[in-house]
Amino acid sequence: MSLLTLDNVTIRFGGLTAVDTVNLEINQGEILALIGPNGAGKSTVFNLITSIYQPTEGTISLAGKSLVRIPTHKIAEMGITRTFQTIRLFSELSVLDNVKIGAHCRGKAGLFQAFTRLPGMKREEAEIEEKAIKALEFLDLATKCEEMAKNLSYGEQRRLEIARALVSKPKLLLLDEPAAGMNPQEKVVLMEMIRRIRDTGITIFLVEHDMKLVMGISERIAVLDYGKLIAEGTPLEVRSNNAVIEAYLGSGKFKSRIRR
Amino acid sequence: MKKLLNNWIVQVLLFLSLLGLTAYGSQMINDIIPPYFLMIAFFIGINLIMALGLNLITGVTGQLSLGHAAFMSIGAYSSAIATVNYDLPFLLGVLIGGLIASVFGVIIGFPTLRLTGDYLAIATLGFAEIVRVQFTNMKITNGAIGFLGIEGSTTFPIVMTIAVLTICLMVWLENSRNGRAMLAIREDEVASSAVGINTTLYKIQAFAIGAFCAGVGGALFAHTTTFIQPTDFGFQKSVDILSIVVLGGLGSIPGTIIGAIVLTAAPEILRPLSNYRMIVYGLLLVVIMIFRPYGLMGGVNLRQALRRAMMFPKKKQAGREE
Amino acid sequence: MPILNNLMQQLVNGLALGSIYALIALGYTMVYGIIGMINFAYGEIFMFGAYAGLVLALTNYVNVYVALLGATFITMVLGVVIERVAYRPLRRSSRLSALISAIGVSFFLSSLMVRVKGPNTRGFPTLFENRIFEIGDFQITIYQIVIIGVAGLLMLSLHLFVTYSKMGRAMRACAQDQDAASLMGVNIDRVISVTFAIGSGLAGAAGVLAGIYFNAVQPYMGLLAGLKAFAAAVLGGIGSIPGAMIGGLVIGLTEILGVTVNLSEYKDAFAFAILILVLLFKPSGIMGRKANKKV
Numbered sequence: 086m087s088l089l090t091l092d093n094v095t096i097r098f099g100g101l102t103a104v105d106t107v108n109l110e111i112n113q114g115e116i117l118a119l120i121g122p123n124g125a126g127k128s129t130v131f132n133l134i135t136s137i138y139q140p141t142e143g144t145i146s147l148a149g150k151s152l153v154r155i156p157t158h159k160i161a162e163m164g165i166t167r168t169f170q171t172i173r174l175f176s177e178l179s180v181l182d183n184v185k186i187g188a189h190c191r192g193k194a195g196l197f198q199a200f201t202r203l204p205g206m207k208r209e210e211a212e213i214e215e216k217a218i219k220a221l222e223f224l225d226l227a228t229k230c231e232e233m234a235k236n237l238s239y240g241e242q243r244r245l246e247i248a249r250a251l252v253s254k255p256k257l258l259l260l261d262e263p264a265a266g267m268n269p270q271e272k273v274v275l276m277e278m279i280r281r282i283r284d285t286g287i288t289i290f291l292v293e294h295d296m297k298l299v300m301g302i303s304e305r306i307a308v309l310d311y312g313k314l315i316a317e318g319t320p321l322e323v324r325s326n327n328a329v330i331e332a333y334l335g336s337g338k339f340k341s342r343i344r345r
Numbered sequence: 346m347k348k349l350l351n352n353w354i355v356q357v358l359l360f361l362s363l364l365g366l367t368a369y370g371s372q373m374i375n376d377i378i379p380p381y382f383l384m385i386a387f388f389i390g391i392n393l394i395m396a397l398g399l400n401l402i403t404g405v406t407g408q409l410s411l412g413h414a415a416f417m418s419i420g421a422y423s424s425a426i427a428t429v430n431y432d433l434p435f436l437l438g439v440l441i442g443g444l445i446a447s448v449f450g451v452i453i454g455f456p457t458l459r460l461t462g463d464y465l466a467i468a469t470l471g472f473a474e475i476v477r478v479q480f481t482n483m484k485i486t487n488g489a490i491g492f493l494g495i496e497g498s499t500t501f502p503i504v505m506t507i508a509v510l511t512i513c514l515m516v517w518l519e520n521s522r523n524g525r526a527m528l529a530i531r532e533d534e535v536a537s538s539a540v541g542i543n544t545t546l547y548k549i550q551a552f553a554i555g556a557f558c559a560g561v562g563g564a565l566f567a568h569t570t571t572f573i574q575p576t577d578f579g580f581q582k583s584v585d586i587l588s589i590v591v592l593g594g595l596g597s598i599p600g601t602i603i604g605a606i607v608l609t610a611a612p613e614i615l616r617p618l619s620n621y622r623m624i625v626y627g628l629l630l631v632v633i634m635i636f637r638p639y640g641l642m643g644g645v646n647l648r649q650a651l652r653r654a655m656m657f658p659k660k661k662q663a664g665r666e667e
Numbered sequence: 668m669p670i671l672n673n674l675m676q677q678l679v680n681g682l683a684l685g686s687i688y689a690l691i692a693l694g695y696t697m698v699y700g701i702i703g704m705i706n707f708a709y710g711e712i713f714m715f716g717a718y719a720g721l722v723l724a725l726t727n728y729v730n731v732y733v734a735l736l737g738a739t740f741i742t743m744v745l746g747v748v749i750e751r752v753a754y755r756p757l758r759r760s761s762r763l764s765a766l767i768s769a770i771g772v773s774f775f776l777s778s779l780m781v782r783v784k785g786p787n788t789r790g791f792p793t794l795f796e797n798r799i800f801e802i803g804d805f806q807i808t809i810y811q812i813v814i815i816g817v818a819g820l821l822m823l824s825l826h827l828f829v830t831y832s833k834m835g836r837a838m839r840a841c842a843q844d845q846d847a848a849s850l851m852g853v854n855i856d857r858v859i860s861v862t863f864a865i866g867s868g869l870a871g872a873a874g875v876l877a878g879i880y881f882n883a884v885q886p887y888m889g890l891l892a893g894l895k896a897f898a899a900a901v902l903g904g905i906g907s908i909p910g911a912m913i914g915g916l917v918i919g920l921t922e923i924l925g926v927t928v929n930l931s932e933y934k935d936a937f938a939f940a941i942l943i944l945v946l947l948f949k950p951s952g953i954m955g956r957k958a959n960k961k962v
Contacts, residue, residue: 136541161541169539175532186529190541192522196550199521200514204353206521213522249540375768409763459950463705467901468946470894478936580894584770591767622717623778630771631753638760 088113088288089134089165089257096133103129105312111257116289118299120323121309122332127292128170130309131259133291135160135167146300147257162190164256168246168263170292176235180226180245183234184217187249193215220252224278240271245280251282256341258282260291264298276302282288300324308332360513364506371505383501385613387569391503391562393605395510396589398558399596403587404596405519406551407531409466412473413559413586416446418578419476420560421567422486425495428487428568435498446560447553449476454552473583480575483505487584491574499568507565511558515598518554527551531596536622559586562646592633594640603641675804677927678920683811684881685919686818690873691896692748692903692911693825694866700842700906704762707769708749709870710893710919711776716742716871717782717860717878724792731795731879735817738875739868746867747860755856756863773889780886788885791878814876821869822912829908834861842906895922898942904952913953917941 087110096104104126111117132138134145136157142207145152147163155163166187175183192213198206201342221227224244229237234245243263250258260279272295279302283289293299299306299320306323308316310332316323323329349355375383385559392562400412424442427433456468473493481489518524526547529537538544567573592606611629633641691713693791698706719738723729729737753772757765798809829835840848841858849855877892878884899918903910918938923939 137535137539156543157538158541158543161539166541167539169536173533173536173539175529175536177532178528181526182528186525186537186542187540189522189526189529194522196518196523196554199518199523202356202517207351209351209522253541274480403763456947460946463699463905464901464946464950464952466705467898467942471898471942474939475936475943476895478933482932508689521699554708582891588767588770591763595761595763620782624775624782627771627773627778630774631768634751634757634768636770638757638764640764 087111088148089290090144090146091130091134092144092146094130094133094140096129096138097141103131103312104140104309107309107312107314109307109317111288111290112305114283114288115304116283116291116302118303118306119290119292119309120294120296120299120306125309125332126312127309128261129312131167131261131292134259155300158190158267161253161255165248165259166255166257168243168250168254168261170261170265172239172242172246174234174242174245174249176233178234179230180221180232180234180237181214181217181230183245184220184248184252185213187220187252188213188216189253191253211312212218216252220248223251223281224248225274234324238250238264240268243267243275247278247282251287255287256289257290260289260293262292262294264295272298351623363513368502368506369391371502375501385610387499387501387504389606389609390501390508390651391565391569392586392589392609393508393602394504394565395559395562396586396593396601396605397511397515398555398562399586400555400590400593400596400598400601401515401518401527401558402551402555404590404601405524405531406527406548408548408551409462410469410552410555411466411580411583411587412469412471412476413555414578414580414582415469415473415476416450416556416559416574417563417566417582417586418480418573419449419556420446420563421573421578422480422492422563423560424564425492425567425573426485428498429492429495435496436503438568439561442564442567443557443560446563447557450552450554450556451549456547457542470580470583473578473580477575477578480578482626486575489575491572494571495567495571495573497521497568504565504569505608507561510563512598512602519598523547523550528596560593588630592630592640594642597640597642600640600642605640673805673927675803676783677923679805679807679811681920681923682916682932683814683919685916686815687873687877687880687915688892688896688899688918689912689915690818690821690869690876691892692899692915693822693908694870695897696903696905696908697838697862697866698759699900701838701845702754702758702852702859704754704765704865704867705769705897706754707766707893707897708753708772708776709866709896710889711773712742712746712749712867712889712893713870713874713896714884714889715745715776715891716874717884717888718784718874719871720875720878721789721791721884731813732736735872735875739872742871742874743864743868745871746863749867750863752859755859773862773893777886784886786886791884793880794924810880814880814938817872817876821872825865825869826908828865834858838862860962895935895938902942902945902952907952907954909952910952917953933934 091107091109094104094107095102100323107130113336119130121127129138133140134152136152147165150163152160169199175186192209194206194209216228218227219232224247226241226244226248229241234242237245241277247263263279264275267275276298276310303320305318306320307314308323308329315328315332316326318326364499374386395413395417399410402408402410420442423445424438426437427441453469453472456465460468480486486492523610526537526542528545529542530544534544589608590601590602592608593602594600612626615625618625675847676888694709695706698704713959714737719741720734723737749772753768754765757768770789799806800809829838836860837848837853838861840851840853841855845855895918896915900911901914902917903914918941921937921941922934925931925934
């Protein structure tokens with residue numbers, strides 16, 4: 086069953102078509118990877134799904150509900166959370182606070198509760214803290230609770246971003262180059278973590294450059310080149326697909342792949 | 346014991362007794378210290394209330410505002426009109442001052458949806474100038490001549506009680522879902538909306554609450570000096586309040602308290618220097634910034650330090666709030 | 668056509684006032700473009716320039732050009748010293764700390780001037796005979812011609828300097844990416860010093876021009892002029908040099924127009940009202956580049 090559907094999605098920035106009539110379905114419970122050369126429009130797809138950009142044409146829907154024109158902050162509430170290609174943590178706040186903020190969309194307390202601190206608000210706070218600590222334990226960061234986010238190592242920061250995205254129990258988790266800047270051991274651990282996250286019932290859609298990781302964990306791979314979807318299939322199919330080989334390695338004939 | 350302290354009713358009682366104690370203590374101080382020092386203490390309290398409001402806008406939510414004096418003036422004038430022209434009781438006047446300032450806080454909060462950083466700063470500055478010019482040309486405020494005949498109803502216990510109340514409310518706010526959302530906006534707006542924070546809502550909330558504090562401070566100010574004129578609320582005043590917040594340490598409540606004390610008292614302490622007073626004050630700002638660029642309390646996180654110290658007992662009963 | 672003539676007249680007046688704002692605004696915009704900081708002390712540098720011009724003008728054998736050049740030179744040195752002492756140590760810390768430091772500097776300068784020259788408004792000695800030219804039905808004073816001429820000349824030379832000189836190229840590089848510029852061998856400290864020197868010099872020159880034009884010099888004259896010039900810089904799109912010029916002219920013209928339509932009590936609010944209106948429709952100013960939200 087498809088969870089997220091991209092239907093003829095196109096976005097143009099001025100004259101540049103960054104994403105060009107992409108049709109893609111992400112099935113419930115799978116790990117789908119989106120790959121492609123630099124500048125192919127992969128991160129743009131994520132920004133479209135999270136409503137940071139609005140598609141020029143086409144629709145995106147989550148379990149049948151359209152996401153177009155829905156403000157970004159509502160997207161998390163609907164069950165899609167993400168990480169960023171360049172880490173975007175709340176760097177001057179503690180690790181625990183970072184994750185607690187991730188649970189924002191599952192909380193209800195408003196100003197009244199903040200100022201009265203009635204038992205209901207305290208219960209909610211306790212629940213959020215409990216969830217946050219669980220998420221941190223899941224990503225092996227529980228011992229760093231009180232550390233400031235900016236003081237974590239690079240790999241830890243990437244994991245913290247995932248914890249922040251996980252704590253609200255999303256249906257779909259978008260990971261934008263989660264392995265970037267990690268060393269080989271960290272990558273192995275990361276692969277294991279991604280699988281474990283999927284096993285809790287969360288669908289995973291990731292953009293990644295590291296082929297070993299992509300081939301190792303994805304069930305399906307979609308390939309984007311110049312904003313167009315050029316292939317889609319199992320790792321094995323994609324690996325032997327001619328269009329993909331051409332996109333990555335050139336066509337054999339001398340042809341510059343560098344735009345302008 | 347701990348369970349008892351966690352009981353809501355017990356906490357409310359503790360809180361009320363804290364306020365009562367403040368009122369009683371400040372009444373005692375009121376009776377013993379000389380009027381000159383009492384006046385300084387008055388202004389420390391009033392500046393603190395306003396600075397805590399600005400700290401929420403600029404320190405916690407990260408929206409640079411250079412127009413805090415405008416909210417103060419709105420609070421001052423509307424409370425003065427309420428008590429003088431409409432004979433309303435003083436505390437109601439203070440509340441009205443806060444509320445009207447808060448309404449303007451929401452209005453000025455709207456440009457923040459589109460403007461960031463320095464553009465917002467100049468827009469708030471412009472707003473403040475427009476408000477000042479408006480007050481200079483209004484009949485009901487008696488224009489540039491100034492509003493006379495306000496009763497000196499502000500007492501020291503009232504200032505101190507409201508100041509302590511504001512501190513408590515700010516601490517609670519910072520440790521709530523709303524406060525965390527505001528901190529997140531300061532740190533990274535894109536990431537905030539990606540985790541589901543309605544950045545618009547919380548920015549406007551911060552402006553509304555911050556302006557409310559400034560309005561209350563302005564109302565107390567008007568009923569302390571008994572005479573207000575538009576020049577009391579110029580750019581200089583906005584800068585004074587901003588200096589308190591930045592010098593104390595952006596986003597730090599203890600820092601704001603220290604900043605309010607230091608910067609309100611400094612010009613008075615420097616008074617013996619007479620003509621050189623403001624020269625030294627200017628130098629002082631530069632020197633403090635060079636040696637403590639993140640403010641006097643910048644980088645010192647009391648809550649975190651406290652938590653770290655209590656980390657061990659905390660783990661045993663995980664999930665308990667503070 | 669009396670209305671048209673009146674309009675032309677106001678246009679000339681607005682142009683003269685706007686040139687002064689534009690000169691100060693250039694300092695704000697250049698410093699902002701390079702180190703991303705609001706140098707709030709510019710208003711006070713402008714005031715210092717006016718006083719320097721005044722002191723020079725009071726010595727008998729100095730003519731207007733010497734006063735102008737002298738004041739420009741003095742404020743250039745002042746600007747560089749301020750940057751060294753009060754801003755350089757804060758370059759790596761938060762921008763707000765630098766802002767507060769700048770505010771400290773501006774307190775220092777204005778209260779220092781009160782101490783040295785007294786708080787009262789001083790007249791400016793006549794450096795040259797004011798003459799009025801009648802063109803058709805509207806008048807232009809020689810003061811206005813000098814102000815518009817000097818301002819225009821300074822802006823043109825600034826434009827040529829930034830566009831064609833080696834230092835100008837280095838400045839543009841620093842505005843784009845300081846680290847990359849320094850890796851390419853640009854001496855960042857020198858570029859910043861030069862930027863402060865030029866910006867402060869322009870503000871100083873504006874101070875002398877304003878002193879001549881209004882025949883009034885006062886220790887607190889910098890505050891409102893600085894704020895309006897800052898508004899002008901933001902209005903034009905902060906960081907953009909042509910933007911600062913346009914912004915200054917727009918602010919000067921609106922102010923004069925406000926006076927013309929009999930709203931002179933609201934004169935000081937006009938600049939800011941226009942600014943807020945423009946920002947609401949064009950959040951990064953008239954000439955500002957649209958900030959790209961890179962995610």
